Amino acid sequence: MPRAHKSLEAARHRIWVCTGTACRGRGSQALVRQLRRRSRDGATMVLATGCVRFCSRAPNVVVYPEGVWYSGVTRNVAELLMAENAIANPELEAFVSFRNKTPLEED
Numbered sequence: 726m727p728r729a730h731k732s733l734e735a736a737r738h739r740i741w742v743c744t745g746t747a748c749r750g751r752g753s754q755a756l757v758r759q760l761r762r763r764s765r766d767g768a769t770m771v772l773a774t775g776c777v778r779f780c781s782r783a784p785n786v787v788v789y790p791e792g793v794w795y796s797g798v799t800r801n802v803a804e805l806l807m808a809e810n811a812i813a814n815p816e817l818e819a820f821v822s823f824r825n826k827t828p829l830e831e832d
């Protein structure tokens with residue numbers, strides 16, 4: 726198995742940061758660097774992705790396996806996302822665009 730795949734499977738959380746044009750224009754590449762610096766323990770993998778079709782709310786970040794989409798993410802919000810049990814943090818609720826489940830979690 727390729728090394729990147731092993732890392733992805735070992736990570737408890739995967740944070741996808743949109744680096745499409747609109748999100749990049751609002752600082753998403755700096756968010757990728759910030760989140761990667763904070764995720765060196767291997768428990769969280771930070772990945773850059775193309776446009777997730779939510780450009781009007783850029784920059785957007787998606788956290789799995791919880792399936793929570795955050796919009797208008799700032800450096801402060803990114804910092805909160807890296808905290809233990811971030812999903813339950815009420816300060817982050819204002820940035821949630823929507824939640825979805827992975828196909829394996831569907832009822």
Ligand code: FES
Binds near residue numbers: 744747775776777784
């Ligand atoms: S560029 Fe990020 S949602 Fe479109």
